[in-house]
Every structure is written in C-alpha cells, then in structure tokens.
Amino acid sequence: MGSATTTTTTTTATIPVTVDGQTIEVKPGTTVLEAARMLKISIPTLCHHSAVEAYGACRVCMTEIEVRGKKRMVTACNFPIREPLAVFAESDATKRQRRGVLSMMLARWPNVPAIQTLAKRYGVQNPGYKHPLRNEAPDACILCGLCVKACSEMVWEDVIAFAGRGARRRVAMPFGKQSERCTGCGTCAYICPTGAIKVADEKNNPVDPARIRKYGFRLTKEMATLDDSQCKMRRVGTAHLVEIMDAYDLLPTHNYKFGKHAEIARISSPVWTSLVRQNVPDGCWVGCQMSCAKAVDDFVPRTGPYKGRKVLVDGPEYETVASCGSNIGVFEPHDIIELNFYCDTYGIDTISFGTACAFAMECYEAGVLDKRKTGGLDLKFGNATAALELLHHMSRGEGFGVLVGQGIRQMKRIFAERFGGDPKFLHDIGMEAKGLEYSEYVSKESLAQQAGYAMAQKGPQHDEAWLIFMDMVNKQLPTFEKKAEALYYFPMWRTWFGLMGLCKLPWNDVEPEDNAKWPEPNKVPGHVEGYENFLSGMIGGDFKIQDILKMSERVYNFQRVFAIRMGHGRREDDRGPYRAMGPVTAEEYESRAERYDGQLKELVKVDPAGKSTAQKMALLRQYREEQYEGVLDAVYKRRGWTRNGTPTPETLKGLGIDYPWVVEVVKARMAEEGSA
Amino acid sequence: MSARAQRPPKERRATSARAARISARTLDAVGRKHQELLAGYKGLLLVCTGTGCVSAGGFVIRDSLKAMLKKRRLDKKWLVVQTGCNGFCAMGPILVVQPEGIFYEKLNEKSLEKVAEEHLVGGKPVKASMHKDLATGNPIAKMAEIPFFAKQQLIALRNKGIVDPENIESAIAMGGYAALKKALTTMKPADVLGEVMRSGIRGRGGAGFPTGAKWESCIKASATGATGESNAQAVRPSPTKPVLVCNADEGDPGAFMDRSIIETDPHAVLEGMCLGAYAIGASEGFIYIRKEYPLALERLEKAMAQARERGLLGKRILGSDFAFDIKIHRGAGAFVCGESTALMASMEGRVGEPRAKYVHNVESGYMGRPTVLNNVETWANVPVIVEKGGAWFGSIGTGDVAKSPWNGSSGTKVFSRVGNIANTGLVEVPMGIRLKEIIFDIGGGIPGGREFKAVQTGGPSGGCLPKSMLDLPVDFDTLAKAGSMMGSGGMIVMDDRTCMVDVAKYFIDFLKDESCGKCTPCREGLIAVSEILGAITRGQATEALLGELEGLCDTMAVSSLCQLGATAPNPVLSTLKYFRDEYLAHIRERKCPAGVCKSLIRYEITPNCNGCHVCARNCPTNCISGDKKKLHVIDANACIKCGICRDVCKFDAVRVG
Known part of the structure; x- marks a missing residue:
C-alpha cells in the first residue's frame, strides 16, 4: 500500500518551507506542524503533545502541502520535512478534511469542549445521522491515545493501552483489571485533553491533586524529553559519572x-553500557520515571559460595565503581561487579567496604601490615582476588576479615x-x-566539600551537601560566608x-530546559518551586522554600x-582526616606538585623554590587546616551554634524546639566547655 | 517428463541423498534422481490436498487410493502424490491421472473404487467421474481440455497439482531452486535486481507498487543508513542491515490465493525470498502468516526444515558464501495486520496498528531497519523472473513496462473467485484478460440460470462493477479507474438476487469490525456509514443522507491513516456510482428491488402454486397455510422473510415484493 519512494536526506543543510506564503528554513526532519508553529x-491538534512522539491518530491536523509540484494531504503533526515544500494551512482542501474529521467526532462526542472549540472554528454543525455510540458527557474519552503514549514513553510502564478494535476500541489495563503496576502517578490523567481519566488517590488523599499533578507532570516530561x-x-x-569524575581529578x-587513573577507560560508561541491561524501566520503586537502577543479568562469579552459578547483580552504580574499583586499584x-554482588549478598555497604579495604591496602603497602598479619592476604592495590577473599572472610567472621569488618x-x-x-x-x-x-x-580541592563531608551528621556522606563543582570548578563560593551559606542551605x-x-x-539529576537562566541554577529553582507546590498540594497551605528549610x-x-x-557533637567530631583535605604523603604531593606549589605561592604567599617536599607539605597543611577551622567557625555562626558546635538556647527557641529537656542538654555541654 | 527421465531407475529409493546438503553442482542431479524415481512408475495419481479439497475429503481419497492400490498390489506401478491446490475447488475432491492427464472430480469412495478398478486396472478411463461440459453435458477426459484450465497461464502456480508440497525433491525435480542456483553462480545481486526491475512486476498484495523500485530504495537506505523515525521505542542500532518480510496475512473474505500458493508450492516462496535477500543484501527474513492457515503453516514449516537440512536456507546456501534464513511469525488474524506497518508492529510485539508511512518501510520498517515487504504471490513470481528473464515476464500482460513499471501491469495474476459463479476456485491468468473471460469462459458463468449483476474485485474494500464493465481488461490501473481495485485478487460474483445496498453494508460492516480504530476517519467513518446504510436498508433514510454518505466517504478516502480506511468507501462509492437507482428505490419507494432487505419486502405466493405443500413443510415459523393442491398463503405477520419457501419451491410460485 502507498508509495515507497525514498528521498535522500541531507543532514546538514536546512530546507526552505513556505507556510501560507511565509518562508522559513528548517532542519531536516522538522514536522510541518513545528514549522507552522515557528x-x-x-x-489544530487533538492527539499531539510535545512530550510524546507524534501519533497521527485524530487527523484533525490534516493539511494540504505541495511537494515537487504535486499537492497532497498529510497530517502536519508527523509529516517530516525532507525536501522543500509549501504548506497551505487553511486552504479549501485543508478545511474540508478538518471539517469532515471534526464532524465525525462531534457526532460521537457532541459536548467535549476540545472538540466543540475546533468545530466552532471550522463552522462544523452536528451531522444529520445519529451516531450509535453517541456520548454526551463533556469529559468523554475521545481515543486520542495521549494517555497510552504518556504511560509508555514518559512513565515507561505501559500500564494502559488500547484494547479492542474499531468501534470497541477503548483505553484499558490488562484484562480489564486494575494493574498492580499502576502507581497512580497521574501522568495519563494530566495529559488527557478531556478529563476522562480520574485519579482516585484514596491512600494519600491529597488536598489539591491537580496542583501536584501539574508539577509532577513537568518533571515526568523533563525525564522523557531531556534526560x-x-x-x-x-x-x-x-x-556515567565515572569518566567525568576522573576528568576533574x-x-x-x-x-x-x-583523583584519576590511566586505566579509566576500562571502567567508563561505555563498558557499563555493554555489561549492564539498559533501556528498561528499573526504578527503586514502581513508577519512578528516572529509573536509574541498573542490573547485570546472568553474571557468573568466580569466587565464593555462588562461584560458577548465574546470578543477577543489582548495580553497579557510580559509588560502587569508585569504591570497589578505582579506590582499591x-x-x-x-571484579567490580563481583564485589558489588557479594557486598549485596552479605548485606555490606559497597562504599564502606571499598573505603575500608582501600585503607587496609594502603597500610599493607606502607608496611603497617604484612601477609602474616592479614592471614596470608596479599592486600596490594589492584589485587581483586585478595579483596574478594577479604570480603568472604568478613562475611564469615574469620581471620583478618574480623578486623576490617569493624x-x-x-x-x-x-x-x-x-x-x-x-x-x-x-x-x-x-x-x-x-x-x-x-x-x-x-x-581535597574543595574546602566547602571538606566541611560538607566531615560536618555531616551521620558521617562523611555527600547526601547533605555536594559542593565540589560550585566551589572548586565554578568558584561560586569564594568567601567563608558564602561557603557557610551553602553549608546551611544545602x-x-x-x-x-x-x-x-x-x-x-x-x-x-534532571534539570529544566531553562535552568541556566534562573538565578542560582545550582539550587535548580524550577524544581524547588515544584517541591513547594508538591508539599502544599499534598497537605494544604502554601509552603515556600523558607518554610521547608x-x-x-x-x-x-x-x-x-x-x-x-550521646557524648558526641563536638568541634573535633566535625574534623575529617587530613587525606580528605590535602596530600598526606610526599608521593601525593609530588603527583600534583605544580598545583600545590602554585597554591603556596598565591595563597600562602611563600616561595616554594628551594624548599624540600616535607617543608612544602607542612606549609600547605598548616594553611589548609587553618582554612578549615575558618569554615567551621563560619558555619557554626550561620547555624546559630557555639564555636564548639553546640546549638544555643536562642537558636532552639527560634526554631520552637526549646523544650526544657532539650535546652538542658545544650546548657550542660556549654557549661562543660566553659563557653556559656 | 524428459526423455532422460523415461529410463528405468537404477535406484528405487529416493531417500539415498536425504539429509545431504545440496550444492550448486549437485542440484540438477537431485532433481534428475527424483524424476527417474517418478519415471519408474506407470503413472502418477495426483490427489489434490489443498484446503478446499481437504474439506471435501481430499485426505480420505488420498488414503483410500493408497489402500486400494496396495490391496491390488499396484502400489509399485502407480504412485499417489498429494499435491497442493489444483484450483478447481468447486469440483473437489480431485484426482488427476498422469501421464495422460485424465481429470476426475467430485470423487467419493464409491466412484474412486470404480476409477481404480476400471481405469487403473482395466486401462479404461471412467466417464462418469469426468468433468462435464457446461453447455453440452459431454464428459471431457483431459484436464488441459477443460475450459477452466485452458485459458490459464501459470507462473506463480506453475507447480500446482504437480509437485508434492511436502517433498523438496519433488519441487527440485520441477525446477525448484534452479533460479537461485543461476543467481548464486552467474549473477551479481545487482543483476537479480535488474531482472526484477525489467520485469515490471508490481506488488501482488494490493497496491501494485513496483517491486524492483521497492528493492532498490531498500538497498539505497541500507547503504546510506536509515534516517527516518524509529518504529520501536528502543534506539535503533545504527548499522542498517535490511530485513525481508513475506506477507502471508491474507485477510480478504473469500480470498485464498496466498494460502493456496503456500499449500501448493512453498518452495517457490522460499526461493523467491532467497533471491530477494541476495539482491538486497539481507540475511534475515520473516514470513508473517495468519493462525487460521494451519495446513499452509504446516507445509511451510516442513518446507523450511527440508530446505535448511539440504543447505538451501541458512549458512552457505548451495555451497556459496550467501547466508539467509527465515523465521515464521504467526498473526492472530486481524485484518489490519495485512497492512505492512501494522504487520511489523505486530511482529515487534506491539498492538497491530498502522503508523504513518511518510517514512517508508524500506527506510525504517521492522525494528527501524530497512525492510522489504512483499506478498506471497510476488515472492512466488521472483524465481521465474530470474530464470526466464525480466523481459520475458514483461512481455506478458498489459502495457509496455520496459521503460517504467507504471506503464502497465505485467505478468499474470492469481484470482480466487467465489460467490454466484459455477466454477469457484483459483485461476492464474495473464494481466489484461477481460472480466467476462474470467467469469464466463473460465468461471462457467452464473449458476441456476440467473443473471450476472455485479462483480466485486479487490477484497472488501474493492468496488462493485456492473455488467457494463464486463469488457474491462483486468489490470491495476484500469480497475482503479473504474472505482475498484486489483487488491490481492479476490473476486466475488453476484447474481440478480443481490441487493447492492445490502452488499455495500456487508463489506462496510466487515471493515467496521476489522478497523483497528486508531484514526478517526476510519473508525468513526465506518460506524457512521454503516449506520446510514442500515437506515437505507430499513427504508428510514432521506435523500439528504446520501449527501452525508458521500461526505463521510470523502473524509475517509483522504484523511484515513492507512489504506484500510482510505479504500473502505469503495464498496459504497462504486455501488452509488453504478447502482444509484437501487439506493433511490430504497429511499423514495421504500422498496428493495432485489428482494433482500427484510424491512422492505414481503413474501407472497402466486397462482403458480399447485399446492404441493413443500414450502409449508420447510417453513421454520409454520406461517404458510393451505390445503393440498390448493393455493397456499403466507401469514405476513409471522413470516421472518428467511426465503426458504422461495428456495424450495419448484414452480417459482413464491414472489418477493
């Protein structure tokens, strides 16, 4: 059916398109609709939405075009421009077809506003026959398919689809039953042009579902179109972060x-793309549209109790590649996947294992440990077999594993x-x-992140603050006060x-298209606004970012x-090891001597020339440790804490948590410190 | 059979070479060996086991015949060969005795026994089971002399009724895979394409798009990398190895060309696909076949297994470097899945709905790969084109296709004819043959002494052509110009007891049920058109509604997404064009001239009635009363207008008014 002539496409040049006499140059593949909108x-459209692939089902956008002297009727929404053409957006032929289509729709759904509006625009009256499936509801389903496309392309779930053919066509869940995979994300309801889909959220019972859906849809659309x-x-x-982190040291x-390694290509994202099952929805929870969790199918471990058997490995994600990969050499x-698998299987965190193992390995290479002390494990950096053996020992509570496990x-x-x-x-x-x-x-090169790590309440995890790019790369936090503000806000x-x-x-991890245009794009203000509305829509009220903070x-x-x-929460608890702040060993210093020498010159104001590495290291360390103390002071001040990191009674009062038993704790600590 | 084959066989068992891979060098020997095997018999007994004959008892005849031979110790003298569809389905079960070509029809155990005794033993053909000349009633002994066969020219069906579709050696003996050998040993892929281009062959599936041009576009798209939109959600891999598809999703009611070709000669299709794959550089092919074709599927699977075993599919075909294999996709029987993009969506595991074809399948088809899709009959023609040359094929049919395939319709076309026609069945005729030749000369005309009224060509969305069009030459462009279409070759003949409004409604209702419902014009248009036609047949319509009807048809024809919707108005528009008076009679006079539309007719008994009571005995509602030998009367209130009384009356005493 149809003709199968092919036209070769030039991908670089633009193509002139004339729409109702006005000419515009467009990229090949631009649709007639897009060109007209430019x-x-x-x-007019009914089944078209910029968030999903054009479907071409409603046929309301029928438009006359002329290609190579021949006129034809096409759907504007999905006709790709591949050669010069003229578009007649309102010619008689165009109007006649749009009228015909609208008349058919009006016969079946006479009261749907979206149809009524277009019918009025084209002067379409109710036809003279009675449609056997006439549906007078203003919120009738008009079978445009947007919900089906949204569930498939935006949510990646395919919970709903068209069932039945012809007159029996309808949107349904499998076997006409409520699908367990439907989380009620509401994307379908939001994109529906008539309001035919209602979300019954009896579990959450939000105060203003429409408000939530509006912002939820925006995020879903970004995921579908921008990710x-x-x-x-x-x-x-x-x-995908592995090679980026390597590039930034x-x-x-x-x-x-x-902060980098010559063999980075062996663990970069193309490698993971080939090993990990991609392009399938694999969220931590059903309905997550980001679905960044990935898995390795049919992995065969070479050690341990699952040796030689096919297993499924959940991951690895970035932190695991770094902790069980580069950080232990x-x-x-x-091997990274196998370490990932056994950490998961034994219930051990991959980050804690990798970092602890890296410490043991450095101790081994520095002579603190030897084979006798490790129970025979040759814990050199890069010895994956030893790392795996150590992991198995930990799980069984045996030998050297008992020490590392602590x-x-x-x-x-x-x-x-x-x-x-x-x-x-x-x-x-x-x-x-x-x-x-x-x-x-x-x-090491981000003072703000040093504090972001070491000051975090639960320990050095970046979930409280990740300020490296702001601080180190983009230099947006030049002063202690700026750093302190970031260490308050984030x-x-x-x-x-x-x-x-x-x-x-x-x-x-997905940002609005116009994020860079906002003030303080690091905060992703467009999304902050979304969360304000999400919270307000869920529990009522009108929350702003200040309320949230x-x-x-x-x-x-x-x-x-x-x-x-509990006896913690002192200034000393908010200090990390020097390895997090600067070069501990001469080897480390030498590897980046140019950078450190430059800093001595510019920041410490001493000339590194003629000084030994040990002298330079000491000078740099003194400078960096002083800087860190400066940040601590500034952050404590911004948070309303004492110089030793104790929240003052005034701060507690300002927050409305100045309960006597709470105030009693801080007062006792302040008295102990003599800072009361 | 060749002179060589007449020599007595040295080796009786045809299975000596079984399982051995065939190379270009040994192909002819395999064929010769099979011919020698056949020549060792006194004759061949070709039993038709196409689906039509099977339903009339073809398998029973085959097995009984074998048993009879064994009983008479004749099984070393006569070889029973089960063949695919002979084509003369109206006359099944069919037996053809070779080498003389004596044709026996409508066999049962008793008449078969007689054939065995008198012909096979006694050497005297049995006149009673021969075909009778329609005009004179005289028996016609030889198949070739029967008018049904005389006017046919066989290309796609070249082996019908001759080869055993379940035996690859039988196919090879009749020249199967010779064209593939020729191509792989003496031709470049571009040469194969060249012959197909020269042949001017246009797609046999419906639209008549030139096959050569389609292949050429696909080759171009594969070379440059497809630039079109992706069908599948997944990102398309950038290397664009083309795919080849055989469309065996024949869905037109009353059409069985493709099914019969596969049941008759599956290797013709496989060989055609191999040649296509060689020409376009594909190594992967699919056959999309509907679930309702169990026998065709079984034979196809057997043929593929044998071809693979003998090195005619898979790697190193015929000992060359060429590799190609085929997978079968079974469709669930949705009419719309015959549409190429819906078919591919179905193959991809998605809902069988068409997509816009602004980016063609040759650029982005199955899984976003450049895809050539041709119908069964087209593929079956390819080996003959390669073997005998495109110019030879182009010389058959209409127009001069040497310059452009659009100049005419070359080659032959297979038609399945059903309805009010004496010789229902399958025929292959040269393009350009006149409608009346197919219907009257080959088809034997209208049975029961009734008048021809219309013929509907091209499946449910074809048009109905009246008597005045019987001189029309049958080719792609002439039929389209007359408001119908070639389609895949279905042909439904209607006599004067057919109401054309009712016929239009029948086809519209079929399409209404089979429309996928994706696009508005097809889905809503068919519902609305059906509603209006219903009102006309009930006498509840005004003439103004005819205008609405034509408006709806225009929107469907222009704005529908795929050809199902775009051609759906044909039955309405063609009947409106040629039988407008009949519509007006329904509307103005509230009468159905053909006596079909129940709301508008009543049955009466005329004075012709001699009171035999047959009608009263057969009436399902007992609404006919009257004493024996007296004029009977129908109670119009109780009559359900089933028409049985009219059918059973021997005195033409039941009138519809």
Missing part, C-alpha cells in the same frame, strides 16, 4: 591518594596498638569521620528529602542535640 501559524541529552539516568544510570583512587569490571575507626586503633602502626599516619589516611567511611569523591534542603521519604535524584532545621538541630547527649 511562524506562529495555528494548525537523554543531560545525565542519561534512564538509559545508563549513575555510572575527583575519582578516588588508591585510598583517595589520587581494581580496574577489571567483572571499620576504619577501630582498625586505626588496632593497627596502632597491635601492629605498631604510627597513630598519626593512620589517622591521616583513615578515611572516616564520626566512625563512618567516606563516600566516593576526592574533596544540608537543610537535602535533609528535607529524608523527612519526606523522597529520592533526591529527580531534584538535580525551617522544617529541616528543627530536625537537624535536634539531631545535633541528640549527638551531644
């Missing part, structure tokens, strides 16, 4: 000594006490704070996601008070 010429050109979270997941390598993707804070103590390690060296390279292992970013903002039980990734601040301060009551 010229502000209206072509491929932004973070590729749906197609690749977080593993931020990828933890050999226990955070370095492993650049073999299969974490870096205990290892530091034990290695000093039993193996005669230098406590200062162990403290400098042991990447933990508050007893938790560091997550996988090198923070921890409070990010804490709020925890309070709500929401994932943070949709906030800034206040909610978090109450919880955040209460957490600090709790830490104080």
Whole structure:
C-alpha cells in the first residue's frame, strides 16, 4: 500500500518551507506542524503533545502541502520535512478534511469542549445521522491515545493501552483489571485533553491533586524529553559519572591518594553500557520515571559460595565503581561487579567496604601490615582476588576479615596498638569521620566539600551537601560566608528529602530546559518551586522554600542535640582526616606538585623554590587546616551554634524546639566547655 | 517428463541423498534422481490436498487410493502424490491421472473404487467421474481440455497439482531452486535486481507498487543508513542491515490465493525470498502468516526444515558464501495486520496498528531497519523472473513496462473467485484478460440460470462493477479507474438476487469490525456509514443522507491513516456510482428491488402454486397455510422473510415484493 519512494536526506543543510506564503528554513526532519508553529501559524491538534512522539491518530491536523509540484494531504503533526515544500494551512482542501474529521467526532462526542472549540472554528454543525455510540458527557474519552503514549514513553510502564478494535476500541489495563503496576502517578490523567481519566488517590488523599499533578507532570516530561541529552539516568544510570569524575581529578583512587587513573577507560560508561541491561524501566520503586537502577543479568562469579552459578547483580552504580574499583586499584569490571554482588549478598555497604579495604591496602603497602598479619592476604592495590577473599572472610567472621569488618575507626586503633602502626599516619589516611567511611569523591580541592563531608551528621556522606563543582570548578563560593551559606542551605534542603521519604535524584539529576537562566541554577529553582507546590498540594497551605528549610532545621538541630547527649557533637567530631583535605604523603604531593606549589605561592604567599617536599607539605597543611577551622567557625555562626558546635538556647527557641529537656542538654555541654 | 527421465531407475529409493546438503553442482542431479524415481512408475495419481479439497475429503481419497492400490498390489506401478491446490475447488475432491492427464472430480469412495478398478486396472478411463461440459453435458477426459484450465497461464502456480508440497525433491525435480542456483553462480545481486526491475512486476498484495523500485530504495537506505523515525521505542542500532518480510496475512473474505500458493508450492516462496535477500543484501527474513492457515503453516514449516537440512536456507546456501534464513511469525488474524506497518508492529510485539508511512518501510520498517515487504504471490513470481528473464515476464500482460513499471501491469495474476459463479476456485491468468473471460469462459458463468449483476474485485474494500464493465481488461490501473481495485485478487460474483445496498453494508460492516480504530476517519467513518446504510436498508433514510454518505466517504478516502480506511468507501462509492437507482428505490419507494432487505419486502405466493405443500413443510415459523393442491398463503405477520419457501419451491410460485 502507498508509495515507497525514498528521498535522500541531507543532514546538514536546512530546507526552505513556505507556510501560507511565509518562508522559513528548517532542519531536516522538522514536522510541518513545528514549522507552522515557528511562524506562529495555528494548525489544530487533538492527539499531539510535545512530550510524546507524534501519533497521527485524530487527523484533525490534516493539511494540504505541495511537494515537487504535486499537492497532497498529510497530517502536519508527523509529516517530516525532507525536501522543500509549501504548506497551505487553511486552504479549501485543508478545511474540508478538518471539517469532515471534526464532524465525525462531534457526532460521537457532541459536548467535549476540545472538540466543540475546533468545530466552532471550522463552522462544523452536528451531522444529520445519529451516531450509535453517541456520548454526551463533556469529559468523554475521545481515543486520542495521549494517555497510552504518556504511560509508555514518559512513565515507561505501559500500564494502559488500547484494547479492542474499531468501534470497541477503548483505553484499558490488562484484562480489564486494575494493574498492580499502576502507581497512580497521574501522568495519563494530566495529559488527557478531556478529563476522562480520574485519579482516585484514596491512600494519600491529597488536598489539591491537580496542583501536584501539574508539577509532577513537568518533571515526568523533563525525564522523557531531556534526560537523554543531560545525565542519561534512564538509559545508563549513575555510572556515567565515572569518566567525568576522573576528568576533574575527583575519582578516588588508591585510598583517595589520587583523583584519576590511566586505566579509566576500562571502567567508563561505555563498558557499563555493554555489561549492564539498559533501556528498561528499573526504578527503586514502581513508577519512578528516572529509573536509574541498573542490573547485570546472568553474571557468573568466580569466587565464593555462588562461584560458577548465574546470578543477577543489582548495580553497579557510580559509588560502587569508585569504591570497589578505582579506590582499591581494581580496574577489571567483572571484579567490580563481583564485589558489588557479594557486598549485596552479605548485606555490606559497597562504599564502606571499598573505603575500608582501600585503607587496609594502603597500610599493607606502607608496611603497617604484612601477609602474616592479614592471614596470608596479599592486600596490594589492584589485587581483586585478595579483596574478594577479604570480603568472604568478613562475611564469615574469620581471620583478618574480623578486623576490617569493624571499620576504619577501630582498625586505626588496632593497627596502632597491635601492629605498631604510627597513630598519626593512620589517622591521616583513615578515611572516616564520626566512625563512618567516606563516600566516593576526592574533596581535597574543595574546602566547602571538606566541611560538607566531615560536618555531616551521620558521617562523611555527600547526601547533605555536594559542593565540589560550585566551589572548586565554578568558584561560586569564594568567601567563608558564602561557603557557610551553602553549608546551611544545602544540608537543610537535602535533609528535607529524608523527612519526606523522597529520592533526591529527580531534584538535580534532571534539570529544566531553562535552568541556566534562573538565578542560582545550582539550587535548580524550577524544581524547588515544584517541591513547594508538591508539599502544599499534598497537605494544604502554601509552603515556600523558607518554610521547608525551617522544617529541616528543627530536625537537624535536634539531631545535633541528640549527638551531644550521646557524648558526641563536638568541634573535633566535625574534623575529617587530613587525606580528605590535602596530600598526606610526599608521593601525593609530588603527583600534583605544580598545583600545590602554585597554591603556596598565591595563597600562602611563600616561595616554594628551594624548599624540600616535607617543608612544602607542612606549609600547605598548616594553611589548609587553618582554612578549615575558618569554615567551621563560619558555619557554626550561620547555624546559630557555639564555636564548639553546640546549638544555643536562642537558636532552639527560634526554631520552637526549646523544650526544657532539650535546652538542658545544650546548657550542660556549654557549661562543660566553659563557653556559656 | 524428459526423455532422460523415461529410463528405468537404477535406484528405487529416493531417500539415498536425504539429509545431504545440496550444492550448486549437485542440484540438477537431485532433481534428475527424483524424476527417474517418478519415471519408474506407470503413472502418477495426483490427489489434490489443498484446503478446499481437504474439506471435501481430499485426505480420505488420498488414503483410500493408497489402500486400494496396495490391496491390488499396484502400489509399485502407480504412485499417489498429494499435491497442493489444483484450483478447481468447486469440483473437489480431485484426482488427476498422469501421464495422460485424465481429470476426475467430485470423487467419493464409491466412484474412486470404480476409477481404480476400471481405469487403473482395466486401462479404461471412467466417464462418469469426468468433468462435464457446461453447455453440452459431454464428459471431457483431459484436464488441459477443460475450459477452466485452458485459458490459464501459470507462473506463480506453475507447480500446482504437480509437485508434492511436502517433498523438496519433488519441487527440485520441477525446477525448484534452479533460479537461485543461476543467481548464486552467474549473477551479481545487482543483476537479480535488474531482472526484477525489467520485469515490471508490481506488488501482488494490493497496491501494485513496483517491486524492483521497492528493492532498490531498500538497498539505497541500507547503504546510506536509515534516517527516518524509529518504529520501536528502543534506539535503533545504527548499522542498517535490511530485513525481508513475506506477507502471508491474507485477510480478504473469500480470498485464498496466498494460502493456496503456500499449500501448493512453498518452495517457490522460499526461493523467491532467497533471491530477494541476495539482491538486497539481507540475511534475515520473516514470513508473517495468519493462525487460521494451519495446513499452509504446516507445509511451510516442513518446507523450511527440508530446505535448511539440504543447505538451501541458512549458512552457505548451495555451497556459496550467501547466508539467509527465515523465521515464521504467526498473526492472530486481524485484518489490519495485512497492512505492512501494522504487520511489523505486530511482529515487534506491539498492538497491530498502522503508523504513518511518510517514512517508508524500506527506510525504517521492522525494528527501524530497512525492510522489504512483499506478498506471497510476488515472492512466488521472483524465481521465474530470474530464470526466464525480466523481459520475458514483461512481455506478458498489459502495457509496455520496459521503460517504467507504471506503464502497465505485467505478468499474470492469481484470482480466487467465489460467490454466484459455477466454477469457484483459483485461476492464474495473464494481466489484461477481460472480466467476462474470467467469469464466463473460465468461471462457467452464473449458476441456476440467473443473471450476472455485479462483480466485486479487490477484497472488501474493492468496488462493485456492473455488467457494463464486463469488457474491462483486468489490470491495476484500469480497475482503479473504474472505482475498484486489483487488491490481492479476490473476486466475488453476484447474481440478480443481490441487493447492492445490502452488499455495500456487508463489506462496510466487515471493515467496521476489522478497523483497528486508531484514526478517526476510519473508525468513526465506518460506524457512521454503516449506520446510514442500515437506515437505507430499513427504508428510514432521506435523500439528504446520501449527501452525508458521500461526505463521510470523502473524509475517509483522504484523511484515513492507512489504506484500510482510505479504500473502505469503495464498496459504497462504486455501488452509488453504478447502482444509484437501487439506493433511490430504497429511499423514495421504500422498496428493495432485489428482494433482500427484510424491512422492505414481503413474501407472497402466486397462482403458480399447485399446492404441493413443500414450502409449508420447510417453513421454520409454520406461517404458510393451505390445503393440498390448493393455493397456499403466507401469514405476513409471522413470516421472518428467511426465503426458504422461495428456495424450495419448484414452480417459482413464491414472489418477493
């Protein structure tokens, strides 16, 4: 059927298109509808929406065109322009077909406003026959298919589809039953032009569902249309970050000594794209449109209890590639996947394992440990077999695994006490704070991130603040005050996601198309606005970002008070190891000597020429540690805490949590410190 | 059979070479060996086992015949060969005795016994089971002399009734895969394309698009990389290896050309696809066949298995470097899945709905890959075109296709004819043959002494052509100009007891049910047109509604997404054009001239009645009363207008008014 002539497309040149006498140059593949809209010429549509692929079903956009001297009728919404053509958006032939189509629709759905409006525009009257399926409801389903397309292309679920043919065609869930996979995300209801789909949210019972859906849809649309050109979270997941971090010298390598590695290509995203099942919806929860979780099918481990059997591995995501890969010197993707699999299987966090293992490996290479002490494990960087063996030992509570399993804070103590390690060296390279292992970013060149890590309430995890690009790359936080402001805003903002039980990734791993045009694009203001409306629509009221930050601040301060009551929450608890701040070893310094020498000259105002590496390291360390203390002071001040990190009674009062038993805790700490 | 084949066979068992792969060098020997095997028999007994004859008892005849031979110890003298559709379906079950070509029809166990005894043993053909000349009633002994066969010219059906579709050697013996051998040993892919281009062959599936041009576009798209939109959601892989599809989703009511070709000669289709794959550089092909064709599917699967075993499909075909294999996709029987884009959506595991074809399948078809889709009959023609040359094929049919395939309709076309026609069945005739030749000369005219009224060509969305059009030459362009179409070759003949409004409504209702419902004009247009036609047949319409009807048809024809909707108005528009008086009679006089539309007719008994009571005995509602030998009367209130009384009356005493 139809003709099958092909026209070759030139991809570079533009093509002239004339719409009702006005000419415009368009890229090949632009649709007639898009070209007309560029010229502000209206072509009616019912089944078209910019968030989904053109469907060409309603036929309301029938338009006369002329190609190579031949006139024909096409649907404007999906006719791709591949050669020069003229469009007659309102010719007699165009109008006649639009009238014919609208008349058919009007016969069946006489009271749907979207149809009535177009019928009026084209002077279409009710036809003389009675449609046997006439439906007088103003919110009747007009079978445009937008909901079906949205569920498939935007939500990636295909919960709804067309069932039945011809006159029996209708939108339905499989077998006409409520599908368990439908989360009531409301995308279909939102995109529906007639209001035929109603979302009955009896579980959440939101105050203003329409308000929630409006902002929810915006995010869904961004995921569907922008992700491929932004973070590729749906197609690749977080593993796309590996090569980016390497490029910025931020990828933890050999226990955070370095930020990049020559073998990076072996663990970059093309490798993961080939190993990991892609392009399928795989969210942490059904209905997530970001769906960045990825899995490796039919993986066969080479060690451990599952050796030789086919298993499914959930991941790896970026942090696992860094922790179980570069940070322990492993650049073999299969070994990273195997470490990932056994960490998951044993219930061990991949970050804590990788960072603890990296610490043990550096101790091994520095001579603190030897084979006798590790029970025969040759814990050199890059020895994946030893790392796997260590992991199996940990799971069984055997040998050296018992020591590593207790974490870096205990290892530091034990290695000093039993193996005669230098406590200062162990403290400098042991990447933990508050007893938790560091997550996988090198923070040496970002003062704000050093504090973001070490000051985080639960320990050095970046979920309170990720400021490296703002601070180090884009230099947006030049002063202590600016850094302190960021360390107020972002921890409070990010804490709020925890309070709500929401994932943070949709906030800034996809951004509105116009994000850069807003003031402070780092905050993704368009999305902040969405969350304000989400909260307001859910529980009523009209919340703004200040209200949201206040909610978090109450919880955040209460957490600090709790830490104080437990004997923690002091200034010293907010300091990290020096490895997180600067070069601990001469090897580290030398690897970036140019950068550090420059900093000595410009920032410390000393001439590095003629000085030994040890002298230069000491000068740099003194400078960086002073800087860090400066940040601590500024942040405490901004948060309304004392110089030792204790929330003052005034701060508690301002937040409305000055309950006597709370105030009592801070007063006791202040008295103890003599700072009352 | 060749002179060579007449020599007594040295080797009786045809299976000596079984499972051995065939190379270009050994192909002829395999064929010769099979011919020698056949020559060792006194004759062949060709039993038709196409679906038509099978439903009339073809398999029973085949098995009984085998048993009879065995009983008489004749099974080493006569070989029973089950063949695909002979074509003369009206006369099944059919047996043809070779080498003389004696044609026996409408066989049953008793008449078969007689044939076995008198002909096979006694050597005297049985006149009683022969075909009778329609005019004289005289028996015609030889198949070739029966008018039904005489005017046919066989290309696609070249092996019908001769080869055993379940035996690849039988096909090879009749020249199967010789064209593939020729292509792989002496031709470049471009040469194969050249012959197809020269032949001017246009797609046999309906639209008549030139096959050569389609292949050429696909080759171009594969080379440059497809630039079109993706059908599938997944991102299309950038290397664009073309795919080849055989459309065996024949869905027109009353059409069985493709089914019969596969049941008769599946290797013709496979060989055609191999040649196509060689020409366009594909290594992967699909056959989309509907679930309702179990026998065709079974034979196709057997043929593919044998072809694979013998090295005619898969890797290193005929010992060359050429590799190509075919997968079968079974359709669930939706009419719309015969539309190429809907078919591919169905193959991709999605809802069988068409998409806009602004980007053609040759650029972006199955899984976004350049795809050539041709129908069964087209593929079956390809080996003959390659073997005998495009120029030879182009010399058959109408117009001069040497310069452009659009100048005419070359080759032959297979038609399945059903309805009020004496010789229902399958025929293959040269393009340009006149309608009346197909219907009267080959088809034997209208049975029961009734008048020809109209013929509907091209399936449900073809048009109905009246008596005045019987001289029309049958080719793609002439039929389209007359308001009908070639379609895939279905032909429904109607006599004077047919109401054309009712016929139009029948086809519209079929299409209404089969429309996928994706686009507004097809879905809503068919509902509305059906509603209006219903009102006309009930005598509830005004003339103004005819205007609405024509408006709806115009919107459907121009604005529908695919050809199902765009051609759906044909039955209405063609009947309005040629039988407008009949519409007006329904509207103005509230009468159905053909006596079909129940709301507008009543049955009466005329004085011709001699009171035999047959009608009263057969009436399902017992509404006919009257004493024996006296004029009977129909109670109009109880009559359900079923027409049985009229059919059973031997005295033409029941009148419809």
